[in-house]
Amino acid sequence: MIGRGGADEFLGEAGNDYIRVSDLDFESVNGGIGNDVLALGGSGLNLNLTDMAGKISGIETIRLLAPVTIP
Ligand SMILES: [Ca+2]
Numbered sequence: 001m002i003g004r005g006g007a008d009e010f011l012g013e014a015g016n017d018y019i020r021v022s023d024l025d026f027e028s029v030n031g032g033i034g035n036d037v038l039a040l041g042g043s044g045l046n047l048n049l050t051d052m053a054g055k056i057s058g059i060e061t062i063r064l065l066a067p068v069t070i071p
Helices: none
Strands: 009-011 018-021 028-030 037-040 061-064
Touching: none
Parallel strands: 009 028, 018 037, 037 061
Antiparallel strands: none
């Protein structure tokens, strides 16, 4: 699944899913069952997992595709 930005909702359900976002404005990412990847493809993203609590679930791997700041 590839998000193009904005308040998207991703639901992976069963299987190994790959969810790519271009910003952090999505409503929710839930990979469901399986080994699911959340890929951050935008530039200048500042990912604070504490702020994202409740928005990201069922994700086993976070992949950084572009310069991302993790405080
Ligand atoms: Ca899944």
